[in-house]
Amino acid sequence: MIRWKPVLALAGTRWAVSRLRSGHEPRPRRRRGVVPWAVAGAAVGLTAAAVSRNRTTLLTGRVVLVTGGSRGLGLQMAREFGSRGASVVVCARDRDELDRAVADLVRRGVTAHGVRCDVRDAGQAERMVEEAAARFGRLDIVVNNAGIIQVGPQSVLTEDHFRDAMETMFWAPLHISRAALGPLERTGGRLVTITSIGGHLSVPHLLPYSCAKFAEVALSEGLGAEVAGRGVKVTTVVPGLMRTGSHKAAVFTGDPEREYSWFSLGAGLPLVSVSGERAAARIAEATARGRSHLVLTPLARAVIVARGLSPALVQRATGIMARLLPAPPEHVEERPGREADHGLVNQALKAPTALNERATRRLNQKRE
Secondary structure, three states: OOOHHHHHHHHHHHHHHHHHHOOOOOOHHHHOOHHHHHHHHHHHHHHHHHHHHHHHOOOOOOEEEEOOOOOHHHHHHHHHHHHOOOEEEEEEOOHHHHHHHHHHHHHOOOOEEEEEOOOOOHHHHHHHHHHHHHHHOOOOEEEEOOOOOEEOOHHHOOHHHHHHHHHHHHHHHHHHHHHHHHHHHHHOOEEEEEOOHHHOOOOOOOHHHHHHHHHHHHHHHHHHHHHHHHOOEEEEEEOOEEEOOHHHHOEEEEOHHHHHHHHHHHHHOOOOEEEHHHHHHHHHHHHHHOOOEEEOOHHHHHHHHHHHHOHHHHHHHHHHHHHHOOOOOOOOEEEEHHHHOOHHHHHHOOOOOHHHHHHHHHOOOOOO
16 A cells, blocks of 8 residues: 655655745745755644544454455455454354454454354344444444355346345345444444445346345445434445455356356456455545545446446447357356366466466465
């Protein structure tokens, strides 16, 4: 990340010197004032930098709950919040995965606690919030991050795929957010919802995901308007493509190997995707600074603007994309990405997607 303190100090110094030299030609007796002006300017710059820095360290002593925090972006956010002084509670369904994540956080010096929870179960979700608040005596930030990705043509996806997506990425955030409002109101806390560019643009072969994310965007923005009067703030995060190793956990239906090919390539290209570390740092910074909305990548911003200006044109573009994607096969199969990563094409794609492959190892994603 950019170190703003020396930049601001230098800017202050340059401003002071230019201020002294502006206007008419300085006389000899004024030249003696250059050093005091420079010192004053540097002091102003350092003070401004210190104030700015203090805003990023407002997380010290805070308690953060991250759903889906055992791997991927969730784990990296937990690391980032912890590195800024927060105590972190992470949840996941898989106990072994959760234990590895907590051990990883503790090794990094983070005060961490893990809760095994299926966020799709309203009762479990509410008890998780209660446990997080009870564990550290308060709750300041709740990050709705848990999600699933199902890839395939809509004709081979069942209603269960759509139902599972909605349960995980709409109903779960709704239950968790409502349960958390009381504790967050007491601390003047914040809800952070990790949505997606898929909540602004419905991408072919990702229809359950997009439907759930559209609903999640509406939930986050609507809650932000309604709970502001209660002292609870809401941050809506819109990631674009991210290198978090999520292609290994995604489920591919239809022709798994071919579906995996296009998805892994899109998610892992360096010029159009952002690293999980960079994304987590920006989310933590936006949370600390109290931002209400954060779009993570230039491509995501461009897509949102294009759809706003010409939805018909974007619809035609996605229609062309749909015709280029794999057709529904005669024999439908379903496999997770870590099992669909076979064949010559997918082996060849490991070179351009090498950064995402490395993210799989760093972010506790299952590889086998």
